[in-house]
Amino acid sequence: MAGIKLPPKFFLNSHHYVIQSLLRTQTQDYFKFLQDRICKNLETVDGTSRFSEDSWSHQNGGGGRSRVLQNGGVFEKAGVNYSAVDSILSGRMAERMNVQPQSIFATGISLVLHPFSPMIPTVHMNLRYLELANGDAWFGGGMDLTPYYLFDDDAKHFHRTVKTVCDKYDPDRYLRFKQWCDEYFTVKHRNETRGIGGIFFDYQRDDLKRFFSFLQDAGDNFLDTYLPIVKRRKTEPWGEREKQWQLVRRGRYVEFNLLYDRGTLFGLETGGRTESILMSLPPAANWIYDHRVEPASREERLINILQHPQSWI
Numbered sequence: 001m002a003g004i005k006l007p008p009k010f011f012l013n014s015h016h017y018v019i020q021s022l023l024r025t026q027t028q029d030y031f032k033f034l035q036d037r038i039c040k041n042l043e044t045v046d047g048t049s050r051f052s053e054d055s056w057s058h059q060n061g062g063g064g065r066s067r068v069l070q071n072g073g074v075f076e077k078a079g080v081n082y083s084a085v086d087s088i089l090s091g092r093m094a095e096r097m098n099v100q101p102q103s104i105f106a107t108g109i110s111l112v113l114h115p116f117s118p119m120i121p122t123v124h125m126n127l128r129y130l131e132l133a134n135g136d137a138w139f140g141g142g143m144d145l146t147p148y149y150l151f152d153d154d155a156k157h158f159h160r161t162v163k164t165v166c167d168k169y170d171p172d173r174y175l176r177f178k179q180w181c182d183e184y185f186t187v188k189h190r191n192e193t194r195g196i197g198g199i200f201f202d203y204q205r206d207d208l209k210r211f212f213s214f215l216q217d218a219g220d221n222f223l224d225t226y227l228p229i230v231k232r233r234k235t236e237p238w239g240e241r242e243k244q245w246q247l248v249r250r251g252r253y254v255e256f257n258l259l260y261d262r263g264t265l266f267g268l269e270t271g272g273r274t275e276s277i278l279m280s281l282p283p284a285a286n287w288i289y290d291h292r293v294e295p296a297s298r299e300e301r302l303i304n305i306l307q308h309p310q311s312w313i
Helices: 016-046 091-096 152-167 173-184 208-220 222-233 240-259 262-269 274-280 298-307
Strands: 052-057 062-070 075-088 103-115 122-132 137-146 198-204
Touching (some): 016 062, 016 075, 016 103, 016 208, 091 262, 137 173, 137 222, 208 222
Antiparallel strands (some): 052 062, 122 137
């Protein structure tokens, strides 16, 4: 695979307090490395545009690197963000997390890729580590695929690749995280999922050392889950009808991110950089009043799948 060489896995001391101390540094190092690697590969695939970078500082400490590619040969908008910040949990945010208001450290990488072609799915990945002042710490994150036109081979490839990583650690992990993903990425007021899922996890506190290894494997394999799909579909023909459908579905994407997404709410509540938080939104979207799909169409098939999530393995 093109790109820079993968670093060795980070191995941590088994004592919890040592692990937690080292994780602050080692998760940040890994997320910065992964941001570099993914951006380099995406620029190669896009072939036209390059990422611009904004470095920013948080008011309570830390900051991040926001990278966005726009109007490229493949990607209409691609954002790959890294951050590591110290902040204070507001009473409302602390209540959502079922903890007392206190200081928090959070670091992670978050990406959303919106292609021009409606035949190429949008993809999202987020990997994060959080640590509270009271000593609690956990991992969260996941990745999911949001197609506009469903190709079964693409769905199977995405899920199969993700499952292979999960199976290295726990034979039940993929099924648990896949179900969690389907439940989390539900646009409740539409009674449909945002896409065809993947994996989602949060509050993973047990054996931080081992879960960090899993997190790295998931991040390292992201390009293998997505780029083969891009390469297969970037020459697929499409027209105005397909583009308009993509814009309608992007509207659903916006609805989920602004109403339900924990990362968006967390970032805004803790004083994060607004431009970086909202980089996940597509550059264009439509809301057509009382939009209906044609019976027995490809659009109707997608809606049926989104209303009844299925297994792709």
